[in-house]
Amino acid sequence: MTTLVMPRKKKRFTGKKVSLTISGWIIGFIFIAPYAQMLLTSLKPKSEITAIPTTYLPYKWTWSNFVDVWHVLPLAGYLKSSFLISLCATLLVLVLAVPAAYYVARNKFRGRTAFLLLVLITQMFSPTALVVGIFREIVKFHLVDTYLALILIYGAFNMAFSIWILSSFFKSIPVEIEEAAWIDGATRFGTLRRVILPLALPGLVTAFIFTFISAWNEFVIALTLTSSPQREPLTVGLTSLIGQYQVQWNFLFAGSLIAIVPVVILFALIEKWLVGGLTAGSVK
Amino acid sequence: MATARSSLRKSRFGALPWIGPAVTMIAVMVLWPAIEMIRTSFQNVDQTGFTKGWNGVANYRSLIHNPDLPGVLSRTLVWVTVVVIATVLISLPVAQLLNAKFPGRKLVRYAIIVPWAASVVMTSTSWKWILDGYYGVLNKVLQDFGLIKEPIDWLGNPNQAFIWLMVVAVFVSVPFTSYVILAGLTTVPGDILEAATVDGADGFQRYRTIIFPLLRPALLVSMVINLINVFNSFPIIWVMTTGGPGYLTDTTTTLAYKISFRDQDIGQSASMATVNFCIVLVFIVVFLKVSKWRETSE
Numbered sequence: 001m002t003t004l005v006m007p008r009k010k011k012r013f014t015g016k017k018v019s020l021t022i023s024g025w026i027i028g029f030i031f032i033a034p035y036a037q038m039l040l041t042s043l044k045p046k047s048e049i050t051a052i053p054t055t056y057l058p059y060k061w062t063w064s065n066f067v068d069v070w071h072v073l074p075l076a077g078y079l080k081s082s083f084l085i086s087l088c089a090t091l092l093v094l095v096l097a098v099p100a101a102y103y104v105a106r107n108k109f110r111g112r113t114a115f116l117l118l119v120l121i122t123q124m125f126s127p128t129a130l131v132v133g134i135f136r137e138i139v140k141f142h143l144v145d146t147y148l149a150l151i152l153i154y155g156a157f158n159m160a161f162s163i164w165i166l167s168s169f170f171k172s173i174p175v176e177i178e179e180a181a182w183i184d185g186a187t188r189f190g191t192l193r194r195v196i197l198p199l200a201l202p203g204l205v206t207a208f209i210f211t212f213i214s215a216w217n218e219f220v221i222a223l224t225l226t227s228s229p230q231r232e233p234l235t236v237g238l239t240s241l242i243g244q245y246q247v248q249w250n251f252l253f254a255g256s257l258i259a260i261v262p263v264v265i266l267f268a269l270i271e272k273w274l275v276g277g278l279t280a281g282s283v284k
Numbered sequence: 285m286a287t288a289r290s291s292l293r294k295s296r297f298g299a300l301p302w303i304g305p306a307v308t309m310i311a312v313m314v315l316w317p318a319i320e321m322i323r324t325s326f327q328n329v330d331q332t333g334f335t336k337g338w339n340g341v342a343n344y345r346s347l348i349h350n351p352d353l354p355g356v357l358s359r360t361l362v363w364v365t366v367v368v369i370a371t372v373l374i375s376l377p378v379a380q381l382l383n384a385k386f387p388g389r390k391l392v393r394y395a396i397i398v399p400w401a402a403s404v405v406m407t408s409t410s411w412k413w414i415l416d417g418y419y420g421v422l423n424k425v426l427q428d429f430g431l432i433k434e435p436i437d438w439l440g441n442p443n444q445a446f447i448w449l450m451v452v453a454v455f456v457s458v459p460f461t462s463y464v465i466l467a468g469l470t471t472v473p474g475d476i477l478e479a480a481t482v483d484g485a486d487g488f489q490r491y492r493t494i495i496f497p498l499l500r501p502a503l504l505v506s507m508v509i510n511l512i513n514v515f516n517s518f519p520i521i522w523v524m525t526t527g528g529p530g531y532l533t534d535t536t537t538t539l540a541y542k543i544s545f546r547d548q549d550i551g552q553s554a555s556m557a558t559v560n561f562c563i564v565l566v567f568i569v570v571f572l573k574v575s576k577w578r579e580t581s582e
Contacts (some may be wrong), residue, residue, distance in 0.1 A: 021386040025392065027381060027396070034411055035402065035410065037413070037414055038410045041413065053424065054421060054423070056421070056424070096305045096309055103299060103302035110299075111299070115307065117572075118310060124509075124512055124571060129557070129561055129564050130314070130321060131540075131557070132540065132550070133317030133319070133321025136317070136324055136333070137320050153313055156310055157313070159306055159309060160310075163306065213401065217402075217404065220519070220541070223522075235406070238406065238409070239405055242409065256410070260402045263403075266401075267401030275467040279502075
């Protein structure tokens, strides 16, 4: 049967494959284009940015922009803010989500459904929808223009994803492994720390990277709650340049790329786990 | 085994230490602001944010009488409908493509991840620059191909600007959606497809009768998630037009923000935000329905 079908199939395949390849590359090009344009702009000297006619490639490839950007813009400050906020928010999420996810994965308890519903609903709410209320609350707590405010908010809004992804990882670990540890006299917490967490490492990494990136990329809340430039994270700091009389697009994009590239690489690492976590287990 | 049992039983008393901290965190930082926002929408708040007592539905009344509201509402409807439908229609073939084998597929897959991983703020900044009326590369390309004679200020005219905002919104939504559909596609059993081919089904027939029905759950879920994300989308509009000129490219999400943090009318803004909040709640109920439907069919 195979031999009968094969020749016809093979012939059709080549034409199909060429068109597939071409459309694949076109799609890939379209999605990378705005970032390629960022890179090309970041490598142009100042005079070429506002030259007419516009050039596609830099006439003079100015790699030094990536060195100069550090003193033209307060980039180190933005990076420090973004990094500190994202890291603390991520650690906060993991510390709170790991026990919750583990408990949910292993136990049936009263209020379990209510808890899962709460988690699901939080996942669906972006802080954007609540920004007016968040601002009022943060004013009440006297936390305006602090890292702590952003850390707490990012932590809370990203809890859901981590609980989902971690509990699905915990569930996939056979309970017999734990039982063996218990028989050997390990406490429940000890089992979690020494047996379960090492086995669920990919889940931890996914939760870590995802939370870190979403804190790193957040804009609305940071825009609303930070008022002093030295506490602005990258997203807010870099966009504040657009409003200025003369936008230095080359430096703006050099800074943007420095913010984007590491995040994209991290994201590519966890891509295969993401869909399941983001659709909250409804898509296999 | 006995140890395991007792350990499990002991834990039944102790759900709180395990899930309590996470619940507290969500309650304080998510539920509290929600309640605070709804409360504010019924209060009289002055420009500095000081509360001067209850206000009944006065904020809602001033919102309804806001002359910009009708335009913003109809634009939001267009925004959500067009962006979500276009996103799904584009993501279906893109996912199909990502699932096919061709040289460089891996690279293409990584390319499509970029807009998903990169900050939407920065993506929008790049688009703003591409569409720039003087130095934008889009004008350059169109002029070089002879499609336009004079450069166009794409973001200057509100109707044109709004179309571009929707294009960018689709651009940042397609990667996630394609990956969800791709995850659905990988569950389609290869032998069934092969059997259909042997039975003489052509590509379109196979897609319509086998692949598409199997994709339905993934499609529905990704649509509702997109619905919520697109409705709440803020950075694209904020970076590219700030909702302007005037309020002519605002949606209800950016309008609520603008009334509060630019026009300093916190009461009215809270009422707009509360309306938005209720709309998202409706979407969430739809999501629960859609995903539950999947759970029972599993």
